[in-house]
Amino acid sequence: MIEIEGVSQWFGERHVLRDVGLTLTEDRIGVIGSNGSGKSTFARLLNGLLVPSKGRVAVDGLDTGRKGREVRRRVGFVFQDPDIQIVMPTVAEDLAFGLKRHGLSKAEIALRVTEVLAEYGLSEFRDHPAHLLSGGQKQLLAIAAVLVTGPRYVVFDEPTTLLDLRNRRRVGKLVRELEQKVVVVSHDLELLAGFERVIVFDGGRVVADGPAEESVAAYVAMHPPL
Amino acid sequence: MLSLHHDARTPVHALPAGVKLLVLFAVGTTLFFVTSMTVLGAAVVGVGLCYALARIPWRTAGRQLLTVLPFAVSILALQWLFSGWETAVLVGQRIVVLVMLANLVTLTTRTTAMIAAIETALRPLKPLGIRPERVGLVVAMTIRFIPVIKEQADQVRAAQRARGVERSTAFLAPLLVKTLRLADGLGEALDARGVDGPRRTEGTRPL
Ligand SMILES: Nc1ncnc2c1ncn2[C@@H]1O[C@H](COP(=O)(O)OP(=O)(O)OP(=O)(O)O)[C@@H](O)[C@H]1O
Ligand SMILES: [Mg+2]
Numbered sequence: 375m376i377e378i379e380g381v382s383q384w385f386g387e388r389h390v391l392r393d394v395g396l397t398l399t400e401d402r403i404g405v406i407g408s409n410g411s412g413k414s415t416f417a418r419l420l421n422g423l424l425v426p427s428k429g430r431v432a433v434d435g436l437d438t439g440r441k442g443r444e445v446r447r448r449v450g451f452v453f454q455d456p457d458i459q460i461v462m463p464t465v466a467e468d469l470a471f472g473l474k475r476h477g478l479s480k481a482e483i484a485l486r487v488t489e490v491l492a493e494y495g496l497s498e499f500r501d502h503p504a505h506l507l508s509g510g511q512k513q514l515l516a517i518a519a520v521l522v523t524g525p526r527y528v529v530f531d532e533p534t535t536l537l538d539l540r541n542r543r544r545v546g547k548l549v550r551e552l553e554q555k556v557v558v559v560s561h562d563l564e565l566l567a568g569f570e571r572v573i574v575f576d577g578g579r580v581v582a583d584g585p586a587e588e589s590v591a592a593y594v595a596m597h598p599p600l
Numbered sequence: 601m602l603s604l605h606h607d608a609r610t611p612v613h614a615l616p617a618g619v620k621l622l623v624l625f626a627v628g629t630t631l632f633f634v635t636s637m638t639v640l641g642a643a644v645v646g647v648g649l650c651y652a653l654a655r656i657p658w659r660t661a662g663r664q665l666l667t668v669l670p671f672a673v674s675i676l677a678l679q680w681l682f683s684g685w686e687t688a689v690l691v692g693q694r695i696v697v698l699v700m701l702a703n704l705v706t707l708t709t710r711t712t713a714m715i716a717a718i719e720t721a722l723r724p725l726k727p728l729g730i731r732p733e734r735v736g737l738v739v740a741m742t743i744r745f746i747p748v749i750k751e752q753a754d755q756v757r758a759a760q761r762a763r764g765v766e767r768s769t770a771f772l773a774p775l776l777v778k779t780l781r782l783a784d785g786l787g788e789a790l791d792a793r794g795v796d797g798p799r800r801t802e803g804t805r806p807l
């Protein structure tokens with residue numbers, strides 16, 4: 375469970391989130407809203423990448439400000455651009471990177487890496503330089519590298535924005551089938567179809583919150599065709 | 601030279617990364633004290649044999665040599681002009697040995713192994729406040745991000761050319777901005793992946 379209590383966020387003078395209070399318990403949660411409405415800021419609060427200016431965020435009772443390290447172990451984060459997320463030169467090394475930080479032995483790491491490569495169809499790219507992968511493969515690698523460390527929750531910030539239709543569907547399927555609880559920020563409404571809960575942000579406030587169809591309808595109604 | 605790992609099971613590949621780096625370092629320093637053309641010639645042949653032993657295809661080896669050719673040729677020409685042909689040949693032999701050996705190490709050693717070797721080598725310096733894992737991480741990330749930054753540079757150049765700006769140093773400013781943004785994102789990504797840095801203190805409330 376992720377609890378967000380009376381959260382406001384300022385960047386300098388800019389008031390980006392306004393008194394947000396939410397309890398996230400569902401398995402599939404989507405977040406939508408216009409550009410600049412505060413979605414990414416909200417996402418970054420969930421794993422303590424950002425500690426709120428006011429209010430409190432807690433993951434399974436762990437305060438993100440005080441227990442940042444444990445929180446980040448529990449909450450994986452997938453960014454829009456896999457290029458910043460892949461930090462090691464080759465595919466296998468990048469997968470091993472996260473595991474090393476979780477204190478696994480060399481043998482365990484090698485085993486896990488081989489498993490995960492097979493799972494994501496990346497086996498043939500094991501020793502491939504990461505920068506030679508296609509956009510879709512990079513995003514799969516970035517997601518795999520997060521999942522390999524076994525988080526309980528995964529937050530995605532626009533995971534399909536840079537992808538073509540085929541890779542979009544592939545990532546969509548992957549997200550739907552995850553055993554973890556997920557929070558997905560996206561402009562890709564197809565990705566969020568069937569989600570238990572979709573939260574709509576506008577100007578830093580939650581303006582709609584409900585099952586996917588209802589929230590998306592509310593969002594669309596807020597933006598009539600020009 | 602980056603990430604051109606050539607996978608195979610040969611004695612050269614199997615040699616520990618630390619040993620290979622040490623040999624490279626030793627050869628690199630002794631080379632400059634050797635002034636016999638015959639010995640250096642033998643060294644060139646020796647490196648060639650190592651390539652054969654590592655079963656590096658001729659084309660790969662040739663390509664490696666080609667990339668240093670312009671550089672080597674200009675040095676050779678200068679040496680010939682100023683110090684005579686004997687010195688020029690000696691210098692040429694040294695460059696070939698050193699570059700080919702360095703490339704052989706990169707071709708036959710995984711980055712991970714190389715980084716681990718560097719970390720081990722730095723371990724005695726821990727009491728001086730040097731953190732070997734951090735140095736290793738920096739080396740790995742440098743290798744990873746050189747192509748990314750090069751790509752960004754190409755993008756900036758292309759965008760400027762599309763707007764009619766030809767050959768200018770003006771591309772440095774946007775590239776710097778892009779690189780800084782990359783660094784920012786990267787810091788956050790490392791955070792998210794469990795590397796602890798100093799906590800950021802953004803999001804402060806106005807008075
Ligand atoms: N670190 C920061 N410093 C200053 N301002 C910021 C920072 N991060 C975000 N902002 C500002 O906060 C507002 C909300 O940004 P945020 O990234 O959360 O929006 P978003 O809903 O994710 O938008 P998009 O759909 O474009 O991704 C924007 O006006 C943005 O410029
Ligand atoms: Mg965003």
